[in-house]
Amino acid sequence: MAPSESPRSRRFRNAVRCRQVHRAFGTDQQSVVALAQFSLDIAEGEVAVVLGPSGCGKSTVIRLIAGLDFPTAGTVLVQGRPVTGPVPECGMVFQTYTSFPWLTVVENIAFGLRYQKGMGAEERQERACSLAAMVGLEGFENAAIGTLSGGMRQRVAIASALATDPAILLMDEPFGALDSQTRMLLQEHMLTLVEETDKTVVFVTHDIEEALLLADRIYVCSARPAHVLAEIDVDLPHPRTYQTRNRRDFFQFKHEIFHLLRDDFYDKALAEAYGQR
Helix, strand or coil, X not given: CCCCCCCCCCCCCCCEEEEEEEEEECCCCCCEEEEEEEEEEECCCCEEEEECCCCCCHHHHHHHHHCCCCCCEEEEEECCEECCCCCCCEEEECCCCCCCCCCEHHHHHHHXXXXXXXXXXXXXXXXXXXXXXXXXXXXXXXXEHHHCCHHHHHHHHHHHHHCCCCCEEEEECCCCCCCHHHHHHHHHHHHHHHHHHCCEEEEEECCHHHHHHHCCEEEEECCCCECEEEEEECCCCCXXXXXXXXXXXXXXXXXXXXXXXXXXXXXXXXXXXXXCC
16 A cells, blocks of 8 residues: 555654664574564554564564664664653553552652652542543542552543653553453543544554554554564544444455454464475
8 A cells, every 4th residue: 555644644754763673682693583674664643553473573673763672783763862761751561460459540650740840649549540530430439449440540541641741652562361241342442532633642452443443654564573564554544443443445444454463473484484494
């Protein structure tokens, strides 16, 4: 598919830029290469999905952008600046629940706000309550985290990541551990949340339908070591809902991406088989 201007790509063209990134773990003799010649450009206000098979190196991309890890070679830029450490412009949501079980919903959301200069306790409380309502937790502000379902805990994690108003929201398979019904509900809620906050979002998943439902742009990644097989602009109309999955063009996108991943898998399997002979 030819690249085109995605519906939310309109301002700062390089909110996130990775150029020829290589990341290897371990010694030279026993190294595991997670990323090889990995490049992408994510525009401000865009929902970019990094899609690929499990274990391909997708989470490594997120960690590099957040400044929680560093490339072996290549460059990672956030808002035009090289990443040299944790990036304050980024908020992160992990696959596993990251809430503090001894705190309530509001206390969890407000936790990071304690370090915001000039913000008093009352203002922190108001902002946390507002975010709780935004992610669908109105009425549960004072609930103990241990009493919540997995889906509700992830809503807390998303609200906590939004609390400091980051320019970029990084989401590492945040719905991967949830049942399919809860996952679909949170996907739809995520669509509404993105429209309301107008954040730049980098979302990692191995689920093709999830990627198509959420993304303005998809970076389809190869099996490890990951590089970008294709950059696809998802010109499905907004607002998107569960019914978007029934569109003919949705199925066409899904078919194309599936075959990209399938062909890459078999190409690498053949290369390994011949390499072992």
